[in-house]
Amino acid sequence: MSVPEEAGWRRLSARMLVIHPFQEVVRAAPALIGLLFAGSSGGGGGHLWSLGAVAVVVLLGMLRWFTTTYRVTPEHVQVRKGLLHRKVVTVPRDRVRTVDVTSNILHRVFGLARVEVGTGRSDRKRGGELRLDALTAAEAAGLRVELLHRRDAGATASPVLSSASPGAAEFPGAAAAVGTGGEETELAVLRPSWIAFGPFTLSGLVAVGVIAGFVSRLASEGNVDLRKLGPVRHSWDWLGAQSPALAVATVVVVLALFVGLASTIGYLLAFWGFRLTRHTGGTLHVTRGLVTTRATTIEERRMRGVELSEPLLLRAVRGARVIAITTGLRVGQGAQRGGSMLLPPAPRAAAEAVARTVLRGAPEPSPVTAPLRSHGRAALRRRFTRALGVHALIVAIFFIPWEWSDLAAWPWLTAVAVLPLTAVIAADRYRGLGHAIASGHLVSRWGSLVRRRVALECDGVIGWTVERSFFQRRAGLVTLTATTAAGRQGYAVQDVELPEALRLATQGSPGLLDPFLVPAPGTAPGAVSAGPAPAAPLGQG
Template sequence: MTDWRRLSPRMLLIHPVQEVVRAAPALLGLLIAGTSSGGHGPLWSIAGVGVTVLLGTLRYFTTTYRITPEHVQVRKGLLQRKVLTVPRDRVRTVDVTSNVLHRVLGLARVEVGTGRSDRKGGGDLKLDALGAPEAARLRVELLHRQAAGAGVRETAGVRETAGLQETAEAPATRADPAETELAALRPAWIRFGPFTLSGLITLGVIAGFASRLASEGDVDLREVGPVRQMLGWFGSLSLPMEIAAAVIAVAVFVAIASTFGYILSFWGFRLTRHSSGTLHVNRGLLTTRATTIEERRLRGVEVSEPLLLRAVGGGRLIAVATGLRVGQGAQRGGSMLLPPAPRAEAESVAVRVLGGNGTDSPVTAPLTEHGPAARRRRFTRALGVNALVIVVCLPLWKWADLPSWTWITALAALPATALMAADRYRSLGHTLVPGYLVTRWGSLVRRRVALERDGIIGWNVERSFFQRRTGLVTLTATTAAGRQGYRVQDVTLAEGLRLASAASPGLLDPFLSDEDHPSRPYHDDTAISPSLG
């Protein structure tokens, strides 16, 4: 189709509501301010709602789109008209989502990505909202085009509302391809929900909304009845009890909110492999989503273990693939292959996703340690900052009336920083196995990445001032997938060069002198087959 088309008229029932919800704090503030100043608060609020609804309505009349054999184009804007154009051969993802209101009205939100949506601006085209059948047909048209038509098939990550796939398929292709289940949610996994800390976001949203509402309405929250009573109760406690009560209250709220968030996001989770060469992830309770990843765009996997989740033996599995968003998080970006679950389950699913068995899998292969120089660097960086704070604060406390808690806190933090330094060193490791580079790093979030060696397009060798003093380098394998760069931190220069040369034979040769060139093959000869190393 080449004609300019509009969004669904049913969007007029959604966009005004969305705009009113977004402007709710300002509208409530307008009501309170108007009532307190002259008694015309309701009129001002009604006028504000009318303007907000008008702005939401105008989007239907000012937004059009069309699909040509070469481009996807969107025209939008009233005072400033914009035409966004994406070449069809650059389309990497089409996300089709439906929240509860969309599903009631039979609508969907379509987002066309070019593989750069993890960056600001990203080049995405958004159409909110289309009819569900039209959105599904558009997804099929953009991603399942044949070589005789718009060029080489470019299927990447696809997120869609459950049910849209079947609507979009032609009758001849309605039969689902053969599929193999790789993982499914077990009720016992919900116990990991409180340790994801996603409830902190909910707490922040509520606090921000309340703060903005109070600011717009010129309201002192400390004078509100329940808040005043709670502050009075806290004031009757000693300082240690106040801190303990606040920590417990926040922890309980965050745990409950995180558990509900886990259920809403991952209820009905199912990971399957289809014979058409794709991985499918289905999940969600109120907003049901399905993500499709073409396996030829998969460049590896990442086993992610945030500190609290790691403490209870949990982990997550994330796809390292081209065309999937990473800047907004794995869950929102569509690259989550397994929600927080037992770490052994994450490793087992990773083995099944990559193929092979657990004995020679890059996910379970033993790693090479980074040596005493890397360990000293971890402790020096961790303890040096604390020591510097103590050295600065002690004289200021003695001669400039600086509060004593400053240097006492820094002194008390020394054991914790030492433990973190030790944990950061234990997390370091790397190896090569047939077809994959494996690297691990991190403490607050430990990450183990298995990256396809064929997907490595370059290497960065970085040496800071302090690294040069200790003979260490940070080696970064650059790739078009995932985070677009995966580091092997604090290895010796000789080890880094051997690793890069073994992973990408000949790639570094033009940049190495005879002295720098590795004099022997990579040390882990047992992990590399002769054809790869």
């Protein structure tokens, strides 16, 4: 038995010796191909240089197994890694908030999975994350249950493995861990009709960017001129022979079709087999993925609310998605990548039902569907003033060069023609504003291109910030931000009057602001105004 094993340290699965070198080679493929072309064109034996580079990459990938060990103690989860620079990452077990188990196609072939343990620290710079890549699927499922489905007394006995528990179907060949002996209740499952929402997510734009970047880098490394390729040259020549309007329309239609198709494929790859369940041990469990399967477990007691997100195109077809507001998830990298998505793009009615079910502790009226208060005429004027002011500046930028030179007139004429669209966007942004205190939750709604409705538990608010820009002061408006340790760490109620902002803050956190508020003269009991001294939780900006 090795020394690490005697001390309680364990190694990752030896099967990763096959996966990691392959992953490193794929990641370095453009540079390796460029090295091959460069060496061959210069007569310097490019294939030998490429083979040497591949050998180095494979060696670096194998060293990760020899230098990485981990252990789970009753108090901590520890990972020790590094060769020249030795590093030990320690996470207290009571700080574990989420466990994310991912298995891509290579992992699934070898029966492996990657485990990421999320903590309550901010993860925008990956400061609160502990990763184990890779464990066997059975070890990953067992570790997930051991860390999150632990007994209140802190018992740390190894979980029992059973094929009847969640996780057995997620990773082929893995037995699932059910150390708590609990059961699961299914809250949502992917419906075939939901796939129709795929083209309206515009995730295909990311695929277009990735493909374009990869092809560009590959051509640059290999010193290849794409314009000399037959299909590219013929397409460019055909577009050049058409009228500008027809050429632009053709490009837009082709791009729209490709983005729609790529978005649908991306939806299937990301959310095939989606299933949201609630475990009696106090966790929510999300499984999804076609090629790469992913299982995310969230402690419900760490959740502070939900967010209904409606991008413009998705909102046009009455669709929405549900995002968890909780600690330990990578919200800075997006809900889908970070694992905080509780429901993929689906009908809005289904999204509202799932959000209400997740917030089971909230009485009626539900924060998800409760009516909201509008923000008044001052907020409406501010929306139109900002939109039309920026639009007028753009028109002036195009008009002045045309007036004093021989430049074409179509830029400023086009800017004037789209003025009604600017007004429509301003009106839609105002319609998106709303707020309320409902069933112990602060509810805020905002946005046009992406409309968001957030229901945040008032008990999860740790502070309030009131900000006023120069133009907001002129309009008598403020932005009230509820600070929390979950999700984006701050959720704003935009452009409300100061008395209304203070009412929300005092109602959301009773007694917190009393030392900084005084009764407003000539008003009914309970009405307040800002005191003469600046309030610490109400940092004026």
